[in-house]
Amino acid sequence: MRFLRDNGLTIVLGVATLTMIGGMLLTGWQIYNQELADHGASSLGLSQYAMSGHFLSAVFENWESEFLQMSAYVVLTAFLFQRGSAESKDPDEVLPQDEDPAICAADPDMPWPVKAGGIVGSIYAYSLGLVLMALFLASFLLHLRYSAYAADAQARLHGQMPMTITEHMASTQFWFESFQNWQSEFLSTGVLVVLSIFLRFRGSPESKPVSAPHRETGS
Template identity: 70%
Template sequence: MRFLRDNGLTIALLGFSVLTVGGMLLTGWGVYNEELAEHGAGQLDLWNYALSGHFLSALFENWESEFLQMSAYVMLTAILFQRGSAESKDPDQPASQDEDPAEKQNDANAPWAVRAGGMARSLYSYSLGIGLAILFILSFVLHVRYSAEDANAEALMHGQSPVSLLEHLTSTQFWFESLQNWQSEFLSTAVLVVLSIFLRFRGSPESKPVAAPHSETGS
């Protein structure tokens, strides 16, 4: 089917996302119920576990780091270069990949924001980075919210007093949760940028042509 061919990448990635979130839900459910049993507490059914701070904190913690990585990557590649990388613009021709959108204002096939001009076009010009940054902020807020809920549930199991959202936000535990993921995202992106200088994957738009010299920049 043409629809599957044209949208296969998105369908495959969303499929893997659903499968891995499902696996995370089932294994997390088992882990959490084992922890509850150790403290003599009642077990949670799968639905209630899916709504718990334990699961949602872990879920949004990972989403937060991914959206941080992608938003930072989109923005940094607009202004910084790495010669030879398929992931970078050519530093000798930094503006060659994007003409002035104002020149396409009368193009019937251009997005509506380009044709509208003004503030709409200005915002649309940076909408990918803005959208990813908003998703990062939302995931960060939800991570804080459910991480605090999970921390308080654990505190109650140990007979300790719960903490406020602000106290949790400023705690070393919360920032340990976040920074352990953030560092891996920045490192993995840096590795991709550097490896794409020297290594190839034929057929991928993230790779330079196999015969391209190492000094060639961009895919």
């Protein structure tokens, strides 16, 4: 029970993610097979569809936008402020995450990269943003790859010439797929930043205390 209490947030989010992917797989499979049937083509089995460009392009298209949002959020909140927001640092205070890690050199629980110092410590100091950006780049490239496969399958269904991955990357279709998700991620983050100035959710670390004044910055 202690394990579930200590890791409940990760467990629930992980289960929710797998559930939504399963729902996406099953519904997308039916939609795609109907499209194939409309063009007189053979339907795909579930495992075949799970490896298709139609499904994987949609998966990585969404992952790409989420990792872009989170990496941009981590980096931007290190340098930019929104007074009154629970999602911003206070521009008038130096918070623990901004302090020189050497101050805690005597702490036995300090992460080993900090103890190692040098280039390892420097990389670790920005590792969250770096890893999120790497995940964004990986998802972007996988989205490009499977989006090109999906476009190739569509072209064959309609008796058209398929494009290369390079040609697909330069196409308006690929960038439309990306921009339609990217804009929503920046919008939702911006809305959260502003709403957390005036609104509260008791018990959430993403909210200021219910009694906190609107001008108070940070959670």
